Amino acid sequence: MHVLILGGTTEARRLAELLHGAPGLRLTSSLAGRVASPRLPPGETRVGGFGGAEGLAAWLRAHAVDAVIDATHPFAGTISFNAARAASVTHVPLLALRRPGWVPVMGDRWHEVGSLEEAAAALPALGRRVFLTTGRMGLSAFAGLDDLWFLVRSVDAPEPPHPSRMEVLLDRGPFTLDGERELLRRTRVDVVVTKDSGGAATAPKLAAAREAGLPVVVVRRPPAPEGVTVVADPEGAAGWLAERFGQQGLPGR
Numbered sequence: 001m002h003v004l005i006l007g008g009t010t011e012a013r014r015l016a017e018l019l020h021g022a023p024g025l026r027l028t029s030s031l032a033g034r035v036a037s038p039r040l041p042p043g044e045t046r047v048g049g050f051g052g053a054e055g056l057a058a059w060l061r062a063h064a065v066d067a068v069i070d071a072t073h074p075f076a077g078t079i080s081f082n083a084a085r086a087a088s089v090t091h092v093p094l095l096a097l098r099r100p101g102w103v104p105v106m107g108d109r110w111h112e113v114g115s116l117e118e119a120a121a122a123l124p125a126l127g128r129r130v131f132l133t134t135g136r137m138g139l140s141a142f143a144g145l146d147d148l149w150f151l152v153r154s155v156d157a158p159e160p161p162h163p164s165r166m167e168v169l170l171d172r173g174p175f176t177l178d179g180e181r182e183l184l185r186r187t188r189v190d191v192v193v194t195k196d197s198g199g200a201a202t203a204p205k206l207a208a209a210r211e212a213g214l215p216v217v218v219v220r221r222p223p224a225p226e227g228v229t230v231v232a233d234p235e236g237a238a239g240w241l242a243e244r245f246g247q248q249g250l251p252g253r
């Protein structure tokens with residue numbers, strides 16, 4: 001059985017680790033190629049786009065793929081729709097592994113917005129020193145805010161256009177509450193911007209902002225394709241495979 005994991009997330013890598021070595025299972029993980037030195041999962045990997053839904057459908061046929069697991073980031077909207085379309089035309093079973101979104105708790109001062117542009121529009125009324133954790137793509141939305149100072153945290157260095165007053169912190173999760181507390185204190189940040197990425201690895205910034213009483217601008221998730229079965233964690237995805245294909249040796253059997 002050949003399983004294609006559309007990856008680029010911690011969960012995708014964990015799923016590959018979980019499935020790797022199962023008898024009779026060929027595993028390919030696909031990465032978009034956005035990160036210069038990604039943490040590679042076990043099993044085969046391929047890097048780069050497929051060429052839209054049609055390209056992905058052709059790849060599924062050419063490589064005799066039996067199941068696709070879309071474990072891409074909740075904000076990677078295009079590839080998820082491409083996967084749904086390609087799976088539908090090739091009749092290859094598709095599962096989405098999507099971590100649940102974050103939920104505000106008592107003490108949170110969240111401002112939910114629909115896009116990075118809306119986040120940028122909300123900022124001047126909320127603070128002057130911004131901790132921007134939305135990644136290096138999409139920084140152009142904040143480029144015109146010359147009165148604000150930005151701490152931008154990303155895996156690779158951002159390219160212009162980006163805010164004019166900006167310090168870059170190259171780092172990748174998981175992050176700790178102690179570390180996030182110290183970062184907010186040291187940089188005197190007074191507002192945080194995040195996507196509703198969900199998951200534990202980057203959640204400590206929310207707790208640190210809550211403790212410090214800081215507002216957080218939360219960008220809501222883009223729409224996901226309808227009619228696709230969704231699981232919340234790698235164990236659920238392994239269980240789906242085991243149930244559907246009855247493979248001995250798969251976790252969950």
Ligand code: NAP
Nearest residue numbers: 007008030031032049050051052072073075076077078079
């Ligand atoms: P996107 O907007 O949904 O996809 C744009 C194009 O990139 C797709 O049409 C596809 O090109 C290619 N692509 C995306 N994911 C791919 C994958 N896993 N394997 C092969 N090609 C892929 O995606 P994005 O937001 O740019 O994200 C790119 C990657 O970064 C994803 O793997 C995602 O899981 C990861 N990531 C994204 C975010 C985020 O906030 N967006 C955060 C963390 C990680 P073709 O049409 O040519 O096939």
